[in-house]
Amino acid sequence: xxxxxQTPRYLIKTRxxxxxxxxxxxxxxxxxxxxxxxxxxxxxxxxxxxxxxxxNKGNFPGRFSGRQFSNSRSEMNxxxxxxxxxxxxxxxxxxxxxxxxxxxxxxxxTRLTVT
Amino acid sequence: xxxxxxxxxxxxxxxxxxxxxxxxxxNSMFDxxxxxxxxxxxxxTFLISISSIKDKNEDGRFTVFLNKSAKHLSLHIVxxxxxxxxxxxxxxxxxxxxxxxxxxxxTSLTVxx
Numbered sequence: 001x002x003x004x005x006q007t008p009r010y011l012i013k014t015r016x017x018x019x020x021x022x023x024x025x026x027x028x029x030x031x032x033x034x035x036x037x038x039x040x041x042x043x044x045x046x047x048x049x050x051x052x053x054x055x056n057k058g059n060f061p062g063r064f065s066g067r068q069f070s071n072s073r074s075e076m077n078x079x080x081x082x083x084x085x086x087x088x089x090x091x092x093x094x095x096x097x098x099x100x101x102x103x104x105x106x107x108x109x110t111r112l113t114v115t
Numbered sequence: 116x117x118x119x120x121x122x123x124x125x126x127x128x129x130x131x132x133x134x135x136x137x138x139x140x141x142n143s144m145f146d147x148x149x150x151x152x153x154x155x156x157x158x159x160t161f162l163i164s165i166s167s168i169k170d171k172n173e174d175g176r177f178t179v180f181l182n183k184s185a186k187h188l189s190l191h192i193v194x195x196x197x198x199x200x201x202x203x204x205x206x207x208x209x210x211x212x213x214x215x216x217x218x219x220x221x222t223s224l225t226v227x228x
Binding site for chain 1: 220221
């Protein structure tokens with residue numbers, strides 16, 4: 001079974017620009033979560049999508065948004081990029097049900113550098 | 116506010132010995148826990164999970180122990196192998212809210228041959 005894929009793997013953007021990252025979950029998984037990893041903060045939860053609906057949201061500004069498509073693929077968007085947005089963005093997919101937590105499987109991440 | 120804490124940033128263990136990685140949490144509502152291993156430039160790899168209805172779960176060389184009263188969990192790796200050298204993260208969630216996991220800051224394990 002193919003794992004979680006993320007595109008692109010590396011990205012360099014300028015302050016003020018916007019960026020869209022993509023995540024394809026494991027086949028059959030309906031839940032997709034996004035995390036930001038920085039050296040000082042570890043993995044910070046951004047949001048979770050389940051069946052095309054945002055089910056959970058972390059403590060990030062509104063510049064960070066996402067969506068999920070009917071095939072469970074997900075995108076996250078960051079608008080008006082700031083230098084502090086430079087990080088590894090990780091997507092995790094999970095079997096997911098209406099309720100309950102399940103083990104998550106991570107993609108390789110997208111390394112975003114904002115200059 | 117860090118709800119999940121891994122207070123040891125690093126740990127070194129001899130090959131063949133036991134590695135014990137610790138994790139503490141503050142939110143008593145957490146009832147589902149995961150451990151991950153991460154190599155540089157890769158996403159975290161799922162290792163083992165435990166639900167709060169159990170106090171122990173084993174999978175091969177990996178065993179996770181949960182002490183709910185102390186809000187503490189630990190991952191035991193026996194025997195430790197050089198390939199186990201990586202950063203280990205614990206994560207916790209409130210299961211009836213879905214898959215919002217809170218991660219610790221990680222412990223870097225080095226297994227010395």
